[in-house]
Amino acid sequence: MAETLYDRIKDDLLAKIKDGTYPEGTTIPTEIELAQAYGVSRPTVRQALQILASEGFLEKRRKRGTIVTHPKVSQRGFTMELASFEDAMRLAGRMPSTKVLTFRRERAGEAVQEALELSPGNEVYKLVRLRYADGEPNVFVESYIPYALYPGLDQYDFDTKSLYAAMSECGKQVMRARRHLEAIKAEGATAALLDVEPGDSLIVFHSVARDADGTAVEYSVATYRGDSNSFDLEVSRSS
Numbered sequence: 001m002a003e004t005l006y007d008r009i010k011d012d013l014l015a016k017i018k019d020g021t022y023p024e025g026t027t028i029p030t031e032i033e034l035a036q037a038y039g040v041s042r043p044t045v046r047q048a049l050q051i052l053a054s055e056g057f058l059e060k061r062r063k064r065g066t067i068v069t070h071p072k073v074s075q076r077g078f079t080m081e082l083a084s085f086e087d088a089m090r091l092a093g094r095m096p097s098t099k100v101l102t103f104r105r106e107r108a109g110e111a112v113q114e115a116l117e118l119s120p121g122n123e124v125y126k127l128v129r130l131r132y133a134d135g136e137p138n139v140f141v142e143s144y145i146p147y148a149l150y151p152g153l154d155q156y157d158f159d160t161k162s163l164y165a166a167m168s169e170c171g172k173q174v175m176r177a178r179r180h181l182e183a184i185k186a187e188g189a190t191a192a193l194l195d196v197e198p199g200d201s202l203i204v205f206h207s208v209a210r211d212a213d214g215t216a217v218e219y220s221v222a223t224y225r226g227d228s229n230s231f232d233l234e235v236s237r238s239s
Contacts, residue, residue, distance in 0.1 A: 006047035009038050013048060017057055017068055027065045028058070070228065084162045085131050085139070094133040100158050102128035105147055112144045115208050115219035123147040127158060130193055137194045138228060143220040150217075167218070172211035174218065180206040183226070194225050201226030 013034075016022050029037065034045045049066060052058040059069045089096035108116065108124045116124065127143040143163060145153060152170040164174050186200045194202070203226050209218040 005038075005040055006044050006051070009034070009040065009045060009048040010051050012038075013052060014057060017052075022068045024068050024070055027067050030065065084164060086162060089133055095135070097132045097135070098159055099130045099132070100127070101130055102126060103154070103158060105154070108144065112219055115206075116144065116146055116216045118146060125150070125153055127163065129158060133228070136228070138225060140190060140193050140223045141220060142222075143218055145218050146216075149215070163218075172213070172215070172217065174209045175212045177207050177209040177218075182206075184223075190223060194223070196225055196227070 013022070013028070022028050028034075031042045031045050031049070034049075035042045038045065049058060053060065053066075056069060058066050060066050085098070086096045104126055105123050106126050108118050108122050112118070112124060113120060113122070118124070124147055125143075125145045127141075127145070129141045129143075130137055131139045131141060145163075145167065147153075150167055150171040153166060155170075156166040158166070167174060182204050184202050184204055185198075186194065186196045186202050187198050190202070191198050191200065196202070203224045205220075205222045205224070207218070207220045207222065208216050209220070211217050
């Protein structure tokens with residue numbers, strides 16, 4: 001199939017984005033300017049820009065025009081399978097890193113008790129991590145794990161160790177999870193941690209993970225930056 005005009009323009013613009021002619025955060029020329037430069041109509045230029053926007057390289061912003069952005073991190077591994085954050089980032093071609101903010105034992109609060117189906121007074125590990133993609137804050141995660149099921153979990157360094165890998169080593173392996181998604185606006189400490197502006201969009205997942213026997217073994221709240229992540233979901237007809 002012959003290459004279309006808008007494909008050629010898209011490829012040329014993408015090459016200029018990648019070689020730094022149009023650095024991330026800068027505004028590219030207007031549709032009129034690009035149409036004149038390439039000797040084509042505005043609709044042809046618009047098609048090229050729409051493709052680059054759908055791939056995450058461009059974003060239209062009010063009063064600023066079309067700016068160069070970094071493609072969003074695909075979180076397919078999080079929504080479609082039980083892949084680790086590290087594996088998901090590497091699959092997306094990003095460098096993962098983690099900073100542990102809190103790791104301690106405590107009595108489970110009411111919401112955690114309910115999620116993990118625990119009796120009052122039961123203890124859990126509370127693990128709070130800020131996770132990065134290419135050095136940029138990407139997701140803030142609070143995890144709660146029943147202490148009685150994983151008594152040796154406090155021997156691990158979760159700056160470098162995968163939580164699910166550690167759980168497999170000192171207790172039962174996580175086999176499935178149910179997730180609840182909601183969209184919220186950033187505010188307060190969460191906005192500061194994720195380096196976004198108050199009011200920016202965030203995606204929050206509440207998850208309960210279970211072992212092969214169906215026992216709840218982890219409750220987590222993962223808050224993702226809306227501007228740098230995308231999520232794939234697969235559905236099928238029930239009958």
